[in-house]
Amino acid sequence: MTGAPAGDTAPVAVDLRGWGWRHGGRHAWALRGVDLRLEPGERVLLLGPSGAGKSTLLTALAGLLDASSGGEQEGTLTLDGRPATEVRSRAGLVMQDPEAALVMARAGDDVAFGLENRGVPTEAIWQRVDEALHAVGFPYGRDAPTAALSGGEQQRLALAGIVALRPGLLLLDEVTANLDPDGAALVRAALAVVLDATGATAVVVEHRVEQVVDLVHRAVVLEPGGGVAEDGPPAEVFDQVGARLAARGVWVPGHRPLVRRRATSTTGPALVRADRTAFRYPAADRAALAATDLTLCAGEAVALTGPNGAGKSTLALCLAGLLRPTGGEVVPEPALDPPQPARPLWRWRGRDLVTRVGTVFQDPEHQLVASTVRRELLVGPRQAGASDAAAGQRADELLERLGLARLAAANPFTLSGGEKRRLSVATAIATAPRVVVTDEPTYGQDALTWAALAGLLADLRDGGCALLTVTHDEDLVDAIADRRVTLVRSTADQGSP
Amino acid sequence: MSVLVPLAPDPDAALSRRNPVAKLTAAGIVTVAMLVSLDPVTPAVLLVIEAAAMPFSGVRLGTLLRRSWPLLLGIGGVVVANLVAVQGGEVLVEIGPVDVTTEAVESAAAVALRLLALTLPGIVVLAATDPMDLADALVQRWRVPARFAYGALAALRLLPLLSADWHMIGRARRARGLDAGWSPVGRLRAFTGQVFAVLVAAVRRGVRLAAAMDARGFATTGVERTIARPQPMQPADWALVAGTAAAVALAVAVSVALGTWRPPFG
Numbered sequence: 001m002t003g004a005p006a007g008d009t010a011p012v013a014v015d016l017r018g019w020g021w022r023h024g025g026r027h028a029w030a031l032r033g034v035d036l037r038l039e040p041g042e043r044v045l046l047l048g049p050s051g052a053g054k055s056t057l058l059t060a061l062a063g064l065l066d067a068s069s070g071g072e073q074e075g076t077l078t079l080d081g082r083p084a085t086e087v088r089s090r091a092g093l094v095m096q097d098p099e100a101a102l103v104m105a106r107a108g109d110d111v112a113f114g115l116e117n118r119g120v121p122t123e124a125i126w127q128r129v130d131e132a133l134h135a136v137g138f139p140y141g142r143d144a145p146t147a148a149l150s151g152g153e154q155q156r157l158a159l160a161g162i163v164a165l166r167p168g169l170l171l172l173d174e175v176t177a178n179l180d181p182d183g184a185a186l187v188r189a190a191l192a193v194v195l196d197a198t199g200a201t202a203v204v205v206e207h208r209v210e211q212v213v214d215l216v217h218r219a220v221v222l223e224p225g226g227g228v229a230e231d232g233p234p235a236e237v238f239d240q241v242g243a244r245l246a247a248r249g250v251w252v253p254g255h256r257p258l259v260r261r262r263a264t265s266t267t268g269p270a271l272v273r274a275d276r277t278a279f280r281y282p283a284a285d286r287a288a289l290a291a292t293d294l295t296l297c298a299g300e301a302v303a304l305t306g307p308n309g310a311g312k313s314t315l316a317l318c319l320a321g322l323l324r325p326t327g328g329e330v331v332p333e334p335a336l337d338p339p340q341p342a343r344p345l346w347r348w349r350g351r352d353l354v355t356r357v358g359t360v361f362q363d364p365e366h367q368l369v370a371s372t373v374r375r376e377l378l379v380g381p382r383q384a385g386a387s388d389a390a391a392g393q394r395a396d397e398l399l400e401r402l403g404l405a406r407l408a409a410a411n412p413f414t415l416s417g418g419e420k421r422r423l424s425v426a427t428a429i430a431t432a433p434r435v436v437v438t439d440e441p442t443y444g445q446d447a448l449t450w451a452a453l454a455g456l457l458a459d460l461r462d463g464g465c466a467l468l469t470v471t472h473d474e475d476l477v478d479a480i481a482d483r484r485v486t487l488v489r490s491t492a493d494q495g496s497p
Numbered sequence: 498m499s500v501l502v503p504l505a506p507d508p509d510a511a512l513s514r515r516n517p518v519a520k521l522t523a524a525g526i527v528t529v530a531m532l533v534s535l536d537p538v539t540p541a542v543l544l545v546i547e548a549a550a551m552p553f554s555g556v557r558l559g560t561l562l563r564r565s566w567p568l569l570l571g572i573g574g575v576v577v578a579n580l581v582a583v584q585g586g587e588v589l590v591e592i593g594p595v596d597v598t599t600e601a602v603e604s605a606a607a608v609a610l611r612l613l614a615l616t617l618p619g620i621v622v623l624a625a626t627d628p629m630d631l632a633d634a635l636v637q638r639w640r641v642p643a644r645f646a647y648g649a650l651a652a653l654r655l656l657p658l659l660s661a662d663w664h665m666i667g668r669a670r671r672a673r674g675l676d677a678g679w680s681p682v683g684r685l686r687a688f689t690g691q692v693f694a695v696l697v698a699a700v701r702r703g704v705r706l707a708a709a710m711d712a713r714g715f716a717t718t719g720v721e722r723t724i725a726r727p728q729p730m731q732p733a734d735w736a737l738v739a740g741t742a743a744a745v746a747l748a749v750a751v752s753v754a755l756g757t758w759r760p761p762f763g
Contacts (some may be wrong), residue, residue, distance in 0.1 A: 064712070093712060099658075100705040103651050103713070109629055112725035113647075117714035125725045147657065161713065182631075322668040354674035365668040371696065383674030397501075427673065 009203045010196030011040035012079045012090050012168035014061065019077045021056055024070030030056045034075070034226035036220065040168070043202040043215060045234060048222035049248035050418060050446050054205045056170045057222070063088035067313035079169060089118060092167030096174040096444065098154035101161070106131070107149075108142025111161045120164060129237060132164035133157075136190040137195055137479055150308055152183020156190050163194050170195070170202040176211055179446035180308055180472040184211065190216060207446055210253040221245065223334065234491060256475065257451035267482070269335035271435050271466045272319060272345065272357070278327030279314045289314040291328055294485060296435055296466035298335065303481035304470045310472045313362070313439055317469060318435040319373075320359040321345035336434055348489045351383045358428035360438040364420040365413065373415070373423060374399065374408040380431040403452070413432035418449035425456060439470045454479045510555020512625040517634040518623040519734035521740035530745040531615040534752065539606040540614035542748035547617050556624045560762050572612045628653055634728040644716045651710065653685040655702055662698045669689055734735035 020032035031053035038044060046054050059065050060077055063084040070099035077083065079090050095101060097365045104110040119183065120128065129142065136156040140149075155175060162170070164364035171291060172191070176184035192215055195202055206212045213219075219237040223421040230237050238245075238252055246255035279289040289311030291325070296302060297317065304312050317323035318330050324346040332345055338353040361367050370376040374395055399405040402422045407415060412423060421441065428436060438457070442450050458480050461467045477484060507513055512520065531540060551558075553671060562569075586599035632650040635641040639754060671677065714720065753759035 048517050062712070088715065097705075100702075101709045101712075103654075103706065103710055105654050110727070113710075113715070114713035117717060118721065119723050120718045121729060122724050129725075147654070165713070203655050206607070317668065320670055320672065350671045350674040350676035354673065357672075359669075359672040361672070363665075363667070363668050365698070366665055367673060369670065369673060369675060369690070380674050431674070460688065 001274040002376060008167040009198075010168055011199050013040050013081075014038035014169065014201060014203075015078045015081070016148045018075035018076065019060075020074040021053070021060060021065060022072045024072075026402050029225050031222070031227075032074070034222070036203055036228055036231075038203070040201055041199050042045045043204065044218040045212060045219045046050055046203055046205045046222060047211065047219055047245060047250055048208070048225060048229075049250060050416065050448070052222040052224045054222060055173055058173050058203060058205060059231070060084060061169065062093040062171055064092045064093070068438055083224070089165070089189060090167060091169040091171055092162035092165055093171040093173065094155075094162050094175050095346050096177050098151060098158045098178075102146045102154060102493060103157040105146060105271065106141060106142065107138065107144040107146055107157055109156075110146055110157060111164050114165050129160075129166050132160040135194055136160045137186065137193070150183060151179045152186045155179060155183065155187045159187070159190060159194065163198070167199070170198075171205045171302050172202065172206070172212075173208055174444065177207055181474075182307070188212065190217070195222045207444065208251045210251070213253065219332050225301055246447060249446035251447050257447050257454070259338055268464060270295050270297050270333045272296050273331045274315065274328070275330030275331055277315065277318050277325045279311065279318060279323065280326050287311075287327075289318070289325075289487075290296055291448075292487070294319070296468055298434065298466050299461060299464050301461040301469065301480050301482050303477040303484045304468060304487065305472065305477065305484060306487035312487055313430075313467055315487065316359075316437050316439055316468060316470050318346075319435075320357050321353050322349055322359060353432070354380050355384045355431045356433050357435040357437065358431065358433035358490055360428045360436070360441055362439040364424035364442070368412045368420075368423055370410060372409050373404055373412055376412050376423060376427055377430045380427060386431075394430055398430060402426050410420075418445055421445060421449060422452065425453065429460065433465070433469070435466045437468045437470075440472065441469065441472045442471065502721055505557030507625075510625060510629075511553040512621070512719070513555050513627070514733075515689050516638070516728055516734040516735050517626045517631040517732055518541055518638045518728075519730065519737050520626060521737050524618040524622045526620045526738070526741050526745055530749065531611050533760055534749060534758060535607065535761055536612050536752055537603070538752040538755055538757040539612035539748045540607075542751050543614045543744065544610065544617070544745045546748070547614065547621075551621070554625045555622045556621055560624065561620065564624060565616070568616055568620070569702045574618075575612065576609045581610055582622070587677045616670070627725070630728065633724070633726050637724060638730065643722055648707075648710075651706055652703065653697070655706065658702065659695065659699055662702075663695050666694045666698065670694070 001193050014037070019034045020029050024027045029194065046057065048054055056065070061079070061084055063086070065071060065073070066085045077133040079087050084091065102110050103113050108126075108129050109133055115125045115128055133142070136159050137155065138156055138160055146154065146157065159175070175191070176187050176341050179187060188211060191212075195215060202216070204212050205218055208350070213234050216234060219230070219232065220228055221237060221241060222431045223229040230241050239253070240253045242255055246252045246257075274292055274294040276293060277289065278287055278290040278291040282286040292315055294302070294315065304316065306312055314323065320324045330345045336356055336392060338356075345353070346356070358384070368376060370379055377395035377398055379390045381394055382388075385395070396405075401407055402425070404419065404423060404426065407419065412420065416422060423437070425441065428438075436457075441453055441457070443454065454476060457467060457469065461480065461482075467480075469476065469481070527543065530543070534540065539723070548699075580597050581595050583601040583604045584596070584598055588596045589602065592596045628650055632646040636643050636646045670687070671743050675690065676687060710716075749758060
């Protein structure tokens with residue numbers, strides 16, 4: 001081991017006394033009266049409903065909340081007895097979106113970036129880079145281009161970038177929430193190795209509690225605007241308050257949100273059909289989607305599953321009329337009432353498409369176009385030629401149903417992740433399309449939003465929509481799918497769940 | 498967009514391994530020579546030398562052409578303008594109302610040769626330089642502030658993502674019913690809306706990138722930043738600069754000996 005003196009890398013003791021934080025311009029305190037002590041090397045899972053201030057607390061522990069962020073602090077928050085803002089280098093924060101955390105074009109350079117900034121001598125940098133890449137099980141060399149990595153690989157690289165700095169306190173903010181199950185499992189395995197090897201103190205926030213519960217010694221429940229509500233070994237905390245947490249949106253082991261399954265299974269007429277549909281990007285050496293047949297019928301929910309790179313999202317875009325297939329075609333069936341003259345789906349005008357096929361994108365921000373939540377819901381109906389009165393009525397109805405009514409005048413970009421997701425679904429169904437295509441609608445959502453989304457999708461299906469959902473979420477497949485279609489890297493393999 | 502995205506240079510080529518600031522200096526020497534030589538002979542001799550040196554750059558001719566076609570188009574435009582506009586000497590060809598004269602041909606040839614000899618080294622140097630190496634060398638050798646050099650480098654990495662955003666946002670807007678239709682007004686409005694949406698996405702990406710760099714201690718006051726990839730000036734780098742200076746001197750000397758060299762003033 002070379003570089004910084006041993007005292008600089010030892011596990012950190014964390015101490016909060018009557019600590020609170022209020023964001024600039026807000027009346028309510030995000031957190032208040034938090035008393036919490038973490039011994040060096042302790043690993044804590046931080047729990048609480050959305051809005052309990054979990055991410056705010058992690059940011060504060062990373063020393064990134066200070067007067068310049070425009071908020072107000074009360075009480076004390078110290079690492080080894082010193083204010084966190086003065087010892088930023090002792091803490092390392094890993095966040096949800098790895099793409100936003102990577103800075104350089106090559107893996108090794110990215111890990112080295114933090115070491116350069118910390119003033120680690122040139123001779124020591126590359127040894128520490130290699131150690132960190134090895135510790136997280138990064139499968140490629142230093143020269144691997146960061147843009148070509150999968151989400152799970154990027155997140156392990158982001159973790160390596162932090163581990164190389166040898167923080168005494170590791171802060172993990174939903175690090176597996178945006179990953180597919182395979183990627184999440186690899187990141188969890190890397191975390192287990194890193195935590196054991198470094199012995200660092202750790203604070204973990206994760207929606208899907210069962211994913212990380214084996215990594216921690218202790219669970220702490222935060223109360224929105226309040227302090228610590230529960231504190232103890234995870235199993236005890238779940239026994240005592242598990243049901244109450246689950247009711248407020250926390251994914252607690254053994255408490256799964258319930259979605260009623262439909263009693264009868266009557267499938268209506270075919271609405272749209274992929275016929276040997278294939279797609280290849282220009283100059284790509286492999287097809288993004290191999291020739292695939294798939295028919296979507298009224299009143300049937302199809303779950304599209306399979307590994308990354310099999311072409312699930314590509315097929316969904318083709319069926320939604322948003323991507324021109326490079327092979328085969330997507331055929332609208334008469335029951336969809338296609339506009340005249342007859343054309344393939346990708347050539348339809350937007351306003352013809354919007355009343356027949358609705359699409360929910362993986363990133364809700366991509367489909368936000370208006371300045372307020374309510375106006376966002378007027379866009380589609382107006383494009384389709386609805387009267388202002390009819391569009392307004394539909395918008396208010398949807399706002400009420402999706403629990404967004406109190407946010408009607410808010411800017412869509414200021415909403416929370418769960419609210420943005422519900423809004424993006426609302427925009428897609430505002431024009432009452434017969435076919436609804438969704439891409440990973442439940443990524444990173446808490447259990448309440450999850451149940452609301454699953455319920456909404458089930459309602460659409462029961463109301464006679466053809467539903468296509470691209471997902472890695474097995475709970476969602478169980479809850480709503482009538483049929484599962486699994487894409488592999490060459491052909492579609494159809495079956496039932 | 499593709500013109501801006503850095504090429505992956507062949508890491509084993511002789512030119513790729515040279516220090517980026519040596520390459521920039523060499524390209525600068527050629528630029529100065531072309532600014533002070535208005536005749537066609539100096540750039541012609543230089544172009545012959547540049548062509549002979551091309552194999553050491555590791556840049557393939559096809560790549561070079563694909564990369565520089567907008568520039569070649571521009572040079573073509575300047576040549577045509579010179580052929581048409583410059584008058585004097587004997588008339589060679591009459592094309593409708595336009596006379597192409599001997600002086601016009603001379604002037605067009607000189608401009609085309611100068612522009613080619615001037616831009617070729619710049620394009621080849623950029624194509625044979627890894628952006629990371631360039632940022633490192635600028636910071637270490639020319640004392641460019643790290644905040645600027647690495648900030649620009651990180652922003653460069655966002656360009657391909659921006660192109661992906663453009664396509665995805667276009668699809669998302671179509672899904673909302675906001676595509677162009679057939680009328681030119683509709684097209685213009687849809688295009689403006691999409692540009693705005695992509696700009697918003699770019700700003701958000703930029704803000705997140707800056708936060709990620711700060712979170713890893715970038716530009717923290719009170720800490721001396723160290724270097725992961727030293728970029729020393731080696732003997733071969735000095736040789737590149739000296740060789741370029743010699744080539745330029747040779748070209749000017751040939752032109753002077755032939756009595757054709759023409760400085761801008763005099």
